[in-house]
Structures are given as C-alpha cells and as structure tokens.
Amino acid sequence: MLLSVDQALATARQWSTIAAIGDNELPLLAVDMRGVPRSFRVNNQDDELAKLIVNAPWVNVVVVDDDLDSVFAPLVDAFDVVIGDGTASEAAVDVTNADSCLQELAGAIAASPLASVALAQLLRVSHDLPIGQALHAESLTYAMLQTSERFQMWLAGRDNNTQFDPEEQAVTLDLAGSLLTITLQRPARRNALNVAMRDQLCQALELVDLDRSIDGALLVGAGSNFCAGGDLDEFGSTPSPAAGHHVRMVRSLPTLMHRVANRVRVHVHGACVGAGIELPAFANSIIAHPDATFRLPEIAFGLVPGAGGTVSVTRRCGRHRTAWLALTGTTIDAEHA
Template sequence: MPDTPPLLIHRHGSIVTLEFNRPQALNALDLALAQAFLAAMRGIAADDSVRAVLLKGAGRAFMAGGDLASMRDDVEQAARELISTMNQALALLHALDAPVIAQVHGAVAGGGLSLALMCDFVLAAEGTKFNMAYINLGTNSDLGGSWALPRLVGLRRALEISMLGESYDAQQALQMGLINRVVPAQELDATCTALATRLAAGPTRAYGRMRRLMRQSFDRSLPEQLQAELDGFAASARTADMQEGIAAFFGKRKAEFQGR
C-alpha cells in the first residue's frame, strides 16, 4: 500500500531493529527503501545510546536484491541513485561502534546478500537460500559485496560464488563462512534477540574498535596494525567500560558495562 512505510524501526532499550517492509516484493530494494535506510542509519550513527542493531525482513524473505521494476526505464540512472544512497548508509554502518546482526530467512540475493555480508553477524533460518545473483543479470556486485565476500571466504571461493551465480542453502552458506549460524525457523526471532541483548550489554566502544581493527587489517602492514592495536588499547584504557572490566576481574564478578 502507498501509505505503508518501506522500513519499520523498532527500539527496545539500547537495541534498534530495522525491518525491511516491502513483503509483496520480497523486500527488493528500491529508492524509497534505500532513502529510509539511510535516514535510519544517520539516526543510529548520531545516537550513542544505541548498543546493537538488528536487520531483518518482513514477510517471506530478508531481501531478494534490487527492485528491477523500479529501474527498468533508465537502468543506469536509477542504479546510480539507488546505489549511491545505499553506499552512504553502508559507510555509516561500517563506522558504528554498535555491532550489527543480520537476521535472514527466505531469499537472500544480490544486494540483500551483499548487505548481510557487511554485518558483523549473520544468523539464518533453516531453508534460507543465498545467491549473489548479479552475474545472472550481466553485472557486477554492489553494496560492498566484492569487498566483504573475499574477506569472509577467500578470493578463490569468492570468485566461484560471484561468477557462477549459483544458489546455496543455509548449511552450505555456513560451511563456506557466509553466515555464523543456522537456526530452526521458529527459533530465529528469539535467537537473534538473545544475541542482540547480549551484545547490547557489552563494551560498545571496544566493539567498535575491534570491528574496525579486523576490517582494516587487510589493508595495513603488520607494523601498522600493531600500532593501531596499541592506539586502540590506549583509547580503551580511558573508558569507563575498561575500568569496570578490570574492577570486575579483580572483584571476581561479572562486569556491568555501560557502553561508555
């Protein structure tokens, strides 16, 4: 329906859930959804109280790629506008301190798979199908797919996944390293909520340093990475959370982090 928002935003304490809400199109990505996602990411990036982010899809799928029907009149111009909007959102996602979880089911294809791969954790329902799909349309990947995929599975396997355009089930995706866990469909919501709750209770700023160190390690020499680790550790030492972690260690109790 025209008055149905393309993205639903749910806030539970320090956890924000973004739910793609185009179920009639298997949440295929169009400009309105991309713009809504960018606006949501800007809000999250500006809110230090957010300590975990969960991405999910309404209806029968997480996201079945880009909405080709919305691009048909002028593919190049539509793609430039759509992808550039999503690229801004992904840059914000990449820079977050808060961990990001993709809760996937049904179809995870094209841009949907690229988006999931850009998250820190991917939990999939049994029966989920994955396909890079781009090559079947005669194009290359977008939304960071070509950046994330070889980092996750290695160059040789990444070329196979992206150039053959084949579908993989959840167990195959798990074996290849595309996802973290396969969960019975009826348990997916509860499992992802439990993980988000656990992460939201952790040392948020340290999570941010850890996720950036891991990603940037591919582009640094060992001496550069060692220095970045030292700088990050020193920055952590100035946080209330590390002070709490040390106090809890010596007090033989569980740390109660505040994300500061």
C-alpha cells in the first residue's frame, strides 16, 4: 500500500491509474517519506508532486518521522493526512502503528469513496477561506453528496417515520443578571439536533448577538450527553438537497456561533458527536468535562460534516487532523482533544 516518493510521483503523473473510483480502484495515495533523501529535490520533483496531489481526485496520505528534512515541509503540507510520531510535523497524527492507521483509513475510504474524496478536496480549498465562504463550500458539498448512492443506501436502510412537533421545547433559556444560560433540552434523545432545536438555538444566539444587556452566554446540554449530533430520524427529510442548502444558509447555526464566538462559553460533556462538536468549536471558550468524547461520523453515511465542522474544527486543529478525524470517524476523549 505504501509507495516511495518516486513511485508516488510516477503514479500521480498518471491519474487514470488511481482515479477510477467507480471501477473498484481505491482513491488513496499513501506515501512513505521516512528516510526520504534530500536528493528527491533534484529537478524540483518535490514541487511537482505537491502540485499534482493538491488537485488530485483521491485522498493523499503521507507517513513521516523525526528525521524528515525541513525542506520537505511544503510537500508534506500538500497531503490530506499526515501520519507520524507527532514531532516530525505539526500536522501529524500521533500513532503507534502507521500500518494499522493506514488500514483503518483505507477501510473507511473504501466504504465511502466519494464522500472521502469530496472531504479531502473541500478541506484543501476551504481551510484558509473566510468563514462565510468556507461554510458555503461545506454546505454545497454536503448537498451534492445527499444525492450519492452511498447516502441513499444508508437512508433506505433506516425506518424513518419522523413526526415533527412544532411545539417541542428543545432549548430553554435562563437569564441570571446579565448571563444567559442556553440549555439543549432533549436528554431522552441525547440532545440530538432536530429542526426545533436548530430554530430555537438560532433564536437564542440571535438574542445574544442583538441584546447588549446580555454580557455573555453559557451553552450546555441537559442529561448525560451534550449533543449526539443531528437527529438521524430527520436526515433526508428536506424536500431536496438544494432546499436543504438554502435552509442552511438562511438559518445558519455555524454563522451565528461564529458571530457570537467571543460572547458564548460552551461546557461539553458525554457524547459530542457531529454537530455536538462542530458547533461548539466555533466558540472562543470551550470547557470539556473529563467524560466528554468527540466524533465526526458523517463520512460513514456518505456525507461530510455539515454543521460547520470542516470550518470550525479545521481552525482549531488544522485540516490534516480534521481530515483524519472525519475519514476514520474515530472517537477521541477530552484529554486527547
């Protein structure tokens, strides 16, 4: 699975050898740069490889070590996921067994190839865009993937008889002096984010933004979990992907969270899945209980994170680590985070 840098360059020059996602070819280029000689820079081969992979229709993964020459930093940065011992590159995911990590990545990519490639391509272009533009790009990518076979198969396998309750009190507000406490109030559903919670949370954040008598807000979740992500019973319930994109732009929780980032503190605990970490990551201040766990599961559904995670999480830990978290769907604890 692991290619040398010379093999990787030869492969990248021939896109057709790896780009046929629909023809049982794994859209993954895994390169071993441990011990790569400085001579690889002859004839600007490192620059050529970097330019090829940043536009490639596959996921690029590199394995590095402490001995990596700093002259290769621009090439390493061009990859989507960097695996190492944590000291070779600031972007590296610290693992004890690179082969095991690669197998995990390959399995996840093979199960959901279109979403995996779309995520990598999205992060390449959006990681340094202004927040608003990056959120637009995420939403468009999410909408596009809602039409994919993988997501439609996942959706068809669910027993979805969603009954919307417009009267549901999904968010409660408590004003004590000038501090507004916003509580997610669906503990029986692990505070899964549904339409009612989205709309009520939008209203609460708009209040924080507009009412200057409120000095700050505290966002918490009732019960044993902060938020288990989007309510799966409502996935696919919008009339069309285009309509869903429009709603995400008009009623944008990520945009509001970013707007009030310096006025909202978030206390998280228990399961923080999908939106349960994507939204809090916009806040300037997050306090995690020791029992908090974090996961981005959307790739397994055939989607990308759609609650702002490709924007917020990326700006906290970088696009390379965000890609690894999203591709593998791995769960990390508060200490690791």
